[in-house]
Amino acid sequence: MSETHALPEIFESFSEARRQGFIAMKKLKEAKLPDEGKGVVGTFCSYVPVELFLAAGLIPVGLCSTSDETIGEAEKVLPRNLCPLIKASYGFAVTEKCPYMYFSDLVVGETTCDGKIKMYELLGRIKDVHVMELPHSQDKGSSRALWMGEIKRLKDRVEKKFGAAITDDNLRRAIQERNRERALLKKVYELSVMNPPPLTGLQQLQILFGAQFKFNHEQKVRELEETINSITAEYQNGKRPVSANAKTKAAPLPRIIVTGCPIGGATEKFTRVIEESGAVVVAYENCTGAKQFDRQVDESVDPYEALCDYYLNIGCSVMSPNPNRLELLGRLCDQFKADGVLEMVLQSCHTYAIESHSIGEFLKARNIPFMSLETDYSVGDTEQLKTRVAAFIEML
Ligand code: BJ8
Numbered sequence: 001m002s003e004t005h006a007l008p009e010i011f012e013s014f015s016e017a018r019r020q021g022f023i024a025m026k027k028l029k030e031a032k033l034p035d036e037g038k039g040v041v042g043t044f045c046s047y048v049p050v051e052l053f054l055a056a057g058l059i060p061v062g063l064c065s066t067s068d069e070t071i072g073e074a075e076k077v078l079p080r081n082l083c084p085l086i087k088a089s090y091g092f093a094v095t096e097k098c099p100y101m102y103f104s105d106l107v108v109g110e111t112t113c114d115g116k117i118k119m120y121e122l123l124g125r126i127k128d129v130h131v132m133e134l135p136h137s138q139d140k141g142s143s144r145a146l147w148m149g150e151i152k153r154l155k156d157r158v159e160k161k162f163g164a165a166i167t168d169d170n171l172r173r174a175i176q177e178r179n180r181e182r183a184l185l186k187k188v189y190e191l192s193v194m195n196p197p198p199l200t201g202l203q204q205l206q207i208l209f210g211a212q213f214k215f216n217h218e219q220k221v222r223e224l225e226e227t228i229n230s231i232t233a234e235y236q237n238g239k240r241p242v243s244a245n246a247k248t249k250a251a252p253l254p255r256i257i258v259t260g261c262p263i264g265g266a267t268e269k270f271t272r273v274i275e276e277s278g279a280v281v282v283a284y285e286n287c288t289g290a291k292q293f294d295r296q297v298d299e300s301v302d303p304y305e306a307l308c309d310y311y312l313n314i315g316c317s318v319m320s321p322n323p324n325r326l327e328l329l330g331r332l333c334d335q336f337k338a339d340g341v342l343e344m345v346l347q348s349c350h351t352y353a354i355e356s357h358s359i360g361e362f363l364k365a366r367n368i369p370f371m372s373l374e375t376d377y378s379v380g381d382t383e384q385l386k387t388r389v390a391a392f393i394e395m396l
Contacts, residue, residue, distance in 0.1 A: 011203050017210035021213035039105050041061070042061055042063040044085075044089055045116075047110050052166060054174035062213075066265025068377035077122065083113075083346050089116075106157075107129045137321070144312060181217070185211060189283055192283060193336055202271050208289055256281050258270065261286065267344060283338075291314060326359075340369040340370065345373065353372075359372070
C-alpha cells in the first residue's frame with residue numbers, strides 16, 4: 001500500500017491478509033537469498049514468545065484454528081463436545097488444509113488447557129511439536145522459575161532444530177521489532193476511544209486479526225502507520241462512519257467491549273451480531289486485541305528476564321488467580337467509556353466459562369452491564385445470539 005490508498009482498500013488489505021499470506025509465505029520459504037528467513041514456526045497461543053523465532057531468522061505464524069471447515073474430520077478422532085478451537089487446530093493439521101500448518105517446520109504448543117495438552121499428543125504424530133510447560137499461576141517464584149526454564153528450553157530446541165544461534169543482540173532487536181508492532185496495533189484500537197468511533201468493531205477486528213499474517217516487518221509498520229493516519233484524517237475531515245444505527249437512525253450507539261476466548265474468523269459472527277443489533281464494539285480485551293497489544297516487553301533489562309515477565313503476566317483464564325484480566329478489563333472500560341461488556345465463551349472452554357462469574361461480579365461493582373454467551377464455529381446459533389444480544393443492547 002502507498003500513501004494514496006483509500007480506507008476501503010486499506011481495510012480490504014487486512015481482511016485479505018490471511019489468504020495473501022499463504023503466497024507470501026511460500027515465496028519466503030522458497031527464497032534463495034541468504035538473509036531471508038526460511039524456517040516456519042506455527043503457534044496457537046499468545047503465551048508463546050515469538051521473539052525467539054524472529055531472533056533466529058524464522059517466520060512465526062498463528063495457525064488456522066478459526067473455522068469449522070475441518071471440524072468434522074477432527075471429530076473422527078476427538079470428542080464432539082470439545083472446544084472448537086482445539087478441534088479446528090487438529091482438523092487443519094490432519095487434512096493439510098491449512099497452508100500455514102503445512103509450511104510449519106515446527107509447531108510450538110503450550111499446556112494452557114487440558115484439551116490442548118491432549119490434542120498436542122496426537123498432533124505430534126503428524127508434525128514436529130514442541131510443547132511448553134506453562135505454569136498456571138503468576139504469583140509464585142516457582143512459576144516464574146519454571147517459565148524461565150521453558151523459555152530457555154525452547155531457545156535450545158530452536159537452535160538445534162534450525163542450526164541458528166539466538167544471540168542476545170538478535171533477541172533484543174526482535175523484542176524492539178515486536179514492541180513496535182504492538183504499539184501500532186494498540187494505536188489502532190485506541191482510535192475507538194473517540195466518540196463516536198472512527199471505525200466499526202468489525203473493521204478494527206479485521207486489522208488486528210489480519211496484521212498477524214503480514215510477514216514483512218517494515219512493510220507492516222508502514223501499512224499500520226498509513227492506516228492510522230488515514231482513519232484519523234477522515235475523522236478530522238468530518239466523516240462519522242458509525243455515528244448512528246443504520247436502521248433506527250438512533251445515536252449515539254452503545255459502546256461495547258468484547259472479552260473472553262480468542263475472536264476472529266468464524267467467530268467474527270459475534271461482532272457482526274452486536275453491530276447489527278444497534279451497538280458498536282469499541283475494544284476487544286481478547287487475545288486478538290488488548291490482551292496481546294496493551295503491554296510492551298521491557299527493553300531495558302536482560303531479554304530473557306523481560307520475555308519471562310511479559311508472557312507469564314498475560315491475563316488469560318488459564319491462570320488461577322487471574323487478576324491481570326480484571327485489571328485490563330477495568331482499564332479498558334474506563335478508557336473507552338463502555339456502556340456494556342459482552343463475553344464470548346467457546347463451547348466447552350471451562351476456564352473462561354467458570355471465570356465468567358468473577359467477571360460479572362467485577363463489572364457489577366462498577367455498574368457496567370455484562371452478559372456472557374457460549375458459541376462455537378458454526379452458524380447454527382446466530383439467530384439465538386441475535387435474540388439475546390438484542391435484548392441486552394435494548395436494556396442499556
Ligand atoms: S492466552 S485465550 S490463545 S489460551 S483452547 S483455553 S478457548 S478450551 S485459546 Fe487462548 Fe492462549 Fe489464553 Fe489466548 Fe478455552 Fe479452547 Fe482451551 Fe482456548
